[in-house]
Every structure is written in structure tokens, then in C-alpha cells.
Amino acid sequence: MIPYIHETEFFPSIPLSAALDRPIAEQNVLGDLVVASAPLDPTVAEGSPQEWTFAEWEEYLIAPQSLAPYAAGPNANAPEIFHLVVRLHPADRELRRSEWAEIAQRLSRVAGLAPAGDEQACRWVALQARPSRLNVIANLVRGDGVWARQPYPLVRALVEECRRIEADLGLVPAQPQGGRPLTARLPAERIALPKPVAGQSPPAVAAQLATVMCQLADETNGPIASVRGLVEQAAYRLESLPHAYGPEAGHRLEWIARRLYGIQQDLKATAANLPGANQRAAPAPRMPTPQPAPTRHSR
Template sequence: MIPTLHGRGVSADEALSEALGRPVSDEEGLTTEGTVVAHWSLLDYYTEESRIWTSVEWAQHLDDPNWQHPFAASPQGDRRAVLHLSVRLHPDDRELTPAEWAEVGHRLARVTGIAPPGDEQSCRWIAVRDQSHRLDLLANLIREDANWAAMPAQVLHVLAAECRRIEADLGLLSPRDHHAGPFQQLTQAVAQPSGDLLDSGRVAHLSVEAQRHLSAARRLVEKAALQLGTPPSNGPGLAHQLERIARRAHALGSDLAEITPGQSRTPAGSAAARLPAARAARTR
């Protein structure tokens, strides 16, 4: 189960359209017995048992706190209150039941601070299930008491940790089974847009991860360059190109170390620095 944190917005129309995979419409009805598999605890005060809301009305319901509390804003003064996150299952995962999808929605809402247990003034939110192997959670971060929801500083990490627990509880496959390489996993983590800037701890973590992968790649390149440069190899030109690539990887690692708190530059005596000397020794 892979979580995605989408960019926050000022209106729920766009987020709900993305969750449904089509534009919202005043002719399409969504029910809490079908597409909306989970929702905030006070929704029953706004709905009638026999009534079906259109997708436009669902979006308006999520947008209402913006109008009811026009001066509410995040601690940074941000007015983009509509949160959108989604999780998708492995293609080989079994199909979850409606009750299981509802459990996933409630657990994600709880760990993100949208719906703290026992809090009757929490955020309006709905969990939408209308795309294969995917669940979307939409929420307005303006609470019923006009305060802004307190979300974890590293919400994507919190979501990922909860997804691992959900996988264990429901017998689902984990991202390790997605056959995604380390670079793809790192890119997925960095690429998720967010309304808040990454904090320094998150930047440091990502920089260290990037250095680790660069170092592993550089070692492979250096090894290939050394092997190609020894007789009876007939590829000295390729060996020279590999040496250049290794040097570039070394320089990138050093640049990353400079911007990472507590990290030092790559030692000058690394294999990348020794390659020219090794080549010269072979040619004498």
C-alpha cells in the first residue's frame, strides 16, 4: 500500500474530481453505501437517510468550513484547507471488502490528525472508493471549532508507517513487493506535493539516502572501470568514460554532504580519486 500526499487546495471540486477520475457533476449521486466508504462522525446531522448527494454537493459540503470560518488559517497563514491523500494497493492484492476499505479510511484520518479519537469538533472528511485498488481521503483542515487541524510534521512518514500496519493487519503486500528500485522509492517520497515546505530533518534524511544510493552506484562504476582498464581488455575508451561518470557521482555526493547537517564531504582518498593513478600504473 503506497500513500500519496497530493497538493492542498482552496476548493474540494478538483480533489474530488481527481478521486473519482472524472469531473464532479450535479447529475451524479454518491452515497455512503457505495462510493463514500467512510466519513466524519457528524455527517449524519447533515444528511437524510433517504437522500443521495450529488458529487457537486459533496464538494460543497467539504468546502463549507471555508465560508463558515473565513479567517481560519494555518499557523503559516495558509488558506489552502482542502487536504487530499490517497493510497493504492499492489496490483496482486486481493479486493478489500467495503468494511475493510472503511477501516482504512478511518485509520488514515486518525493518524493524520484529521479525526482524533473522541473529538467531536474534528474536521469534515470523506473517504472515496471509486478507482480500482485505490482509496482517496478528502478533508477540510478547518475544524468545526474554527481551529486549524494539527497534523504531524512529517505526515508522509506517519502515513507510510500506518500503511505498513494496515498491510500486516489485513494481509496485504508491502511496497517491497512492488519491485520498485531504491531510486524510484526515493523519487516517490520526494515527488509528493505538499502545502508545507519540507522540514530540515526530512531534507537531511533524503540527502543521506541520495548519498547512499550515489555511493553504491559509484562503486559499481569504479569497479567496471578498473576491470576494463586491465589487459587484455580492448575497451580503454569505455574505461575512461566510466571514470568520468564515477568522478561526477563523487562530486554529486560531496555537494549533498555539504547541505546535509552533520555530514562530511566524501573523503578525497576515495576510489574515484584513485582511478587516474591506477590507470597510469597499468599503462607504464
Template sequence: MIIRIHERATDAGPVLGDDVLGNPLSYEEKLASDALVAYWPRLDAYTAAGEPESWTVLDWAEHLSDPLYEHPFAQSPAGDRRAVLHLAVRLAPEDRPLTGQEWSEVAHRIARAAGIEVPGDSQGCRWVALQVRPQRLDLIASLIRLDGIWQRQPSGVAGRLAVEARRLESDLGLLTPGALASPSGSITALSEVAAPLASARSVVELHAQLLAGHPQARRREAGHRLEWLARRLLDLQHDLTTTADELRRPPTAPPPVPYPPSQPASTRTGSRRLV
């Protein structure tokens, strides 16, 4: 599982249309019945009235962007108004398909790890999680809360998401990018392999980013596979470097075994006093 944090935007429309659905927004198009797998808690009030069932994709985008216009003075700690956050969760191509309930579990846990959903907070962020592409989940959130305050995400959010991804892989029986056999060999061989891997990984990551937003689904899927491969190369590079560092360390000598203190001759078993 790989979680990608996209650059924040000022409007949910292009994020939902271009990045998630792959086509411009429309007043006529509606989300598929099984596309919406999770959302912010306060949306239940609309659900009870049956409103979201009639919303078009443009309605969804407007609801996500509303806090930006309702609270014109809310801004990030850096002083900007880019409040729309997009997280893309991608599984390995070899992973089993997840059920709707499993995708919902993934969405809520990722939202909590990213600081978007706080249990018991009734004035939190508006967010939705959509599953419209195979092996992928898209979570879109407004970082302006319902009370008009900017939602501060926890420090090290990328690391928190990575940790949660590993937990989800374990809980759901998914593949882990770093689940590779540890390499063995001489220190020189390890070092010689690690350096080219870094260069190869950079090239793979570049092409993955170029293909991720391609309009053709087949090329987007190729970008997904390249992104997964880049993650595996990063983990392998880390394993090689760690192993080489361990081999470079001088072996630690075990502590000497203390000998028992010598006893006076007069107290030794079977000893004789000299006269």
C-alpha cells in the same frame, strides 16, 4: 501500500471531480452506494435523517468546502487558506481486493495517523473516504475544524503514514514494497548498483506523476504501477546502501577471555613445599 499526500487545495470540487472521480462535478450524478467507505463522525447526524443518500457529488464537495467559507479567518500556520487535504492510498496491483469493511478500517487508521480524526473530538475535521477505483482509496478532508480552528497535523506526518501503511499491510496480509531479498555481493558491486538505481528511480517517479492525472484509466493504472515500482526501487536502493555500509565497517574483535588468576605455589593442588 503507498500513501501519497497531494498538494493542498482551496476547493474540494476539483479534488473530488478531477482527481478522484475523473470527471467534472454534476448536480445529477450521485456517488455509488458502495463508494463511500468512511467519513467524519458528525456526519451520522445527517445519515440519521437520510440526507447523504440524496446528495450529489457536487453536494459532497460543497459540504467539504463549507468550513472555508464559514470561518473566513481560519488559516494554516504558514498563513494560507489551502485547507483541502487529499490522501491517495494505493495497493499493489498483485494485492487481493479488500472488502468494504477493510477499506473503512484503512480509511479510519490513515485519518488518525494523519491527525485528521482524533478519537473523542466532536469538533474535528470534515472528511470522507471514497473507493471508486480498483485498489485505491481517496481521502479528502478540510483542515478547518467545525469550531473554526485550523487542525494542526502532527510533525513528521509522512513518516507516520508510512509506518501505519506497514502495519496495515501486516494486519491485512498485503504486499510490502520493501519485502525483497537482501542483495549480496562485494562492496564494489553494491555501490556500483546503488548509484544507477537512484537515477532510474527518478525517471520512474517523473513518469508516474505525469500519468497519475491522465484522463485515460489505462494510463492512470500504468502510472500506479510505475509509482509502486519507484517505491520498490527506493527500498532496494536503501538495502544496497545499508549492506555496503555494513560491509565497510571493520570487524569488531571479540573481547579477550580473561585467564583465571594464578594461585601461589603453596596452595596449588598437589604442590610440595621446598625445604
């Protein structure tokens, strides 16, 4: 699990739109994309969080900016809208809604948005609108008009909590070997089409090909998952560069990774619809990944 903090904004519509990753009208309901939030203000809208529209979430998040007394941030013109993104490893299992909610609540506490037992905590919402990704968006102005106190350094606190969440939920660790980034695993061997056999029935041939397609789309040891993992890691490293070209290139790589994920899903769906797909052979056991030799770093 890798956390990434975006630059703060003046308006919540910007991070909300980025989290949804698609155009959306103000009257659209976000529904089950909302996995957790701070206690809602009934003066903004009625109903559960899943019934609120995009415009209502905007109003909810921007409202603290009008509170009095108003405490300025680190500088007088600092924007108030905080945006945190966490991404899972491509090999991680699909999380339940309750697990996403737990992650959001734990990260909001560590980020200083919602300290335990604080009735004047920040307003925040967590959206799970993209595969293996969670967005937490908050207003750093608390309910009492005071600017939230966040730990320093914030990134370190979030990374340490992500490591604890990985251990508690059984997720793939982002840095399993002495702080070195986890690289995508390459397939143990090249996948090849089975050779045609004389007299083989069409359902048997289809079942063999379905097996190959499932191996290609496998999230654990498939070649597309390996490529997708490398692309996502490159995107993360580009987004962290201070130069203007980094975030733009990183965003393009994120879209490439998403298309690769769509290809995996299409392969699985095609395999499932082939005649004889239920006769597929059991997947081959996963081969142990050789440990890389230690690398000496110079300073």
C-alpha cells in the same frame, strides 16, 4: 500500500473530480463509491452518505471555511482542502468495503483529521472509485474553527500506519526488504500456446486457450501484472518529482496502468465465455522468487 499527499486546494471539487477520475455532474449521486466519512451534517442534505450528490459533498467539505473564530493555516493564504491517496500493490487481493472503510478511518486518525473522541474533528470523506486505490479528502479547518494539528513529518506517520495496515489485513508490503521498493515479479517462465493435437475436440482446444488467457491475466504471476506493477511504480516516482513534467507524466502512466488492468479483465471474461472453459487445467504452482543480491548504496 503506498500513500501520496497531493497539494492542498481551495475548493473540494478539484480533489473530488480527481478521485472519481471522470467527468460528473453536480446532481450525480456518488453512491457506494463513498466508503467512509466523518459524521454528516444534516443541514447540508438528508439521507445516508450513499445518497448524497457531488454538489452536497462539495458543500459539506467547504462549509468549515466560514466558521468563526477562523484560525489561519501555516500561512495566511494556505488552502484548506487536504487530499490523500493510497494505492495497493497489484498483487493484493480485492478488499471488502468494510476493509476500505477501516483503512480510511485509520489514516484519517493518523493524519490528524479525526483524533479519537474529538467531537470537533475535521470533515472528511473517503472514495474508492478506482481499482486498488483510496482517496481521502478533508477540510483542515476543524468544527471549532481551529486549523487541524497534523503530525510532523506527516508522510512518515502515514507510511508507518500503512505498514501496520498491511500487516493487519495481510496485504503485500510496499517495502519488504530493508526499505527497498517492491518490484513487480516476472513470470517464472514464458507462457506459450499449446501445440495442436490431431483429433482434439473443439471444447478441449478452447479449454487450453482459456487456460493461457487466464495465465496472461493472472494478478499474482502473470506478465501483464508484472508490466502493470512496473508502470505503477514509475508513475509514483514521477509524481513525487518537484519538476513540472513529473506529475503530468505520472498521471499518463496511471492511465496506462488502468488500461492494462482493463485488458486483464477482458482476457478473463473472454476465457470464461469460451466453450469448455470449465475444463481449464488448474493453474501451475507459483515458483519461488529468487532473492536479489544486496545493493550497496553510497551517500
